[in-house]
Amino acid sequence: MTASAFLYDPTHQKNLGELSQLEPPRQRRDYEWQIVWRNVLAFVYLHMATLYGVYLILIGKTKILTLVFAVTISAMSAMGVTAGAHRLWAHRAYKARWPLRIFLAVMQTMAFQNHIYEWVRDHRVHHKFTETDADPHNAKRGFFFSHMGWLMVRKHKAVFEKGASVDMSDLEKDPIVMFQKKTYLVLMPLLCFVVPAWLPVALWNENPWVSWYVASMLRYTISLHFTWLVNSAAHIWGNRPYDQYIGATDNKAVAICAFGEGWHNYHHVFPWDYKAAELGNYSTNLSTALIDFAAKYGLAYDLKTVSIEMIRKRVSRTGDGSHPLSSKKEAL
Numbered sequence: 206m207t208a209s210a211f212l213y214d215p216t217h218q219k220n221l222g223e224l225s226q227l228e229p230p231r232q233r234r235d236y237e238w239q240i241v242w243r244n245v246l247a248f249v250y251l252h253m254a255t256l257y258g259v260y261l262i263l264i265g266k267t268k269i270l271t272l273v274f275a276v277t278i279s280a281m282s283a284m285g286v287t288a289g290a291h292r293l294w295a296h297r298a299y300k301a302r303w304p305l306r307i308f309l310a311v312m313q314t315m316a317f318q319n320h321i322y323e324w325v326r327d328h329r330v331h332h333k334f335t336e337t338d339a340d341p342h343n344a345k346r347g348f349f350f351s352h353m354g355w356l357m358v359r360k361h362k363a364v365f366e367k368g369a370s371v372d373m374s375d376l377e378k379d380p381i382v383m384f385q386k387k388t389y390l391v392l393m394p395l396l397c398f399v400v401p402a403w404l405p406v407a408l409w410n411e412n413p414w415v416s417w418y419v420a421s422m423l424r425y426t427i428s429l430h431f432t433w434l435v436n437s438a439a440h441i442w443g444n445r446p447y448d449q450y451i452g453a454t455d456n457k458a459v460a461i462c463a464f465g466e467g468w469h470n471y472h473h474v475f476p477w478d479y480k481a482a483e484l485g486n487y488s489t490n491l492s493t494a495l496i497d498f499a500a501k502y503g504l505a506y507d508l509k510t511v512s513i514e515m516i517r518k519r520v521s522r523t524g525d526g527s528h529p530l531s532s533k534k535e536a537l
């Protein structure tokens with residue numbers, strides 16, 4: 206379902222509705238919002254249900270075990286996105302043996318951020334055409350669009366056209382990814398909504414509605430917002446120690462919320478580093494802790510990283526001066 210409610214000017218990000226009378230149609234038709242009302246309604250329900258979940262916690266209706274469970278499965282599903290869809294499948298920053306790949310694919314399914322193939326395609330397109338019309342969540346279109354607005358409108362035609370140049374053949378050869386893609390419409394609702402709502406009822410007799418609003422709705426919404434902050438906040442606020450000429454920033458708060466994915470200026474400059482950050486500090490990068498742990502037991506291997514010399518050169522060539530190795534700092 207579509208509604209061409211607003212016209213979009215990619216340079217000035219303003220509503221061109223009122224100009225519609227003045228400009229010739231060919232110029233005006235460059236891009237129109239096409240709102241996908243099904244998604245808008247789903248997000249409205251999700252957020253209302255989430256607020257009700259918060260209320261159920263505040264009035265003490267939720268069992269402690271349910272809260273512990275919600276936090277635990279949030280963390281596990283986050284790993285499916287960060288260590289799985291992002292660092293393993295999108296960037297090939299390390300290799301993983303099949304038990305780890307299956308674990309990450311199951312966790313990524315529980316996170317419901319689209320199946321791995323679609324997630325990776327959008328993400329590779331984001332890296333290749335960052336902050337242009339071809340970027341699915343182009344941060345030049347403002348905080349809301351890059352955060353969640355992009356999931357409520359049809360994509361810009363540049364995303365389809367330029368996105369077609371992105372190589373996805375590695376994923377097409379991965380049976381785990383292709384199995385998940387084929388079975389997603391069955392597995393995702395089960396793993397993201399049904400099982401998380403059912404387990405607290407079955408195991409410690411939680412009220413089914415409390416379980417639905419807290420372990421399913423609230424848990425899912427919070428993990429979505431933490432993820433979306435990487436596309437919004439970490440393309441707006443923070444330092445640019447490695448490259449001041451790109452939009453992506455290093456943002457510690459986002460790094461903590463998104464399990465190490467907020468060191469986004471570094472990540473856009475060195476996307477093949479399995480840490481998605483210069484330093485392997487686990488407190489702001491739990492995903493690195495998981496990959497290192499898996500590597501210890503041989504489940505992850507060929508971990509790629511970046512030499513300090515390469516980092517130093519890049520910092521002094523394009524950094525904003527906020528990095529400790531910055532020559533601009535030394536000169537002060």
Ligand code: ST9
Nearest residue numbers: 283318326327330356359360368369428431432435463466
């Ligand atoms: C979600 C994703 O939330 C979040 C991703 C975040 C990424 C963050 C990255 C940062 C690092 C990781 C941080 C993790 C932190 C975790 C911490 C957690 C605590 N290239 O899409 P369609 C073509 S999802 C090439 O339908 P529309 C293609 O042919 C949330 N081609 O476009 C495709 O057909 P097919 C839940 C492309 O119609 C066709 O176009 N999910 C590309 O414009 C149609 O594609 C939702 O809300 C491309 N990039 O619809 C669902 N894209 O697929 C939202 C498309 O058959 N999605 N094509 O090959 C939708 O409903 C729709 O996609 C739409 C656009 C309405 C948004």
Ligand code: ZN
Nearest residue numbers: 435436453469
């Ligand atoms: Zn980015």
Ligand code: ZN
Nearest residue numbers: 328332472476
């Ligand atoms: Zn990336």
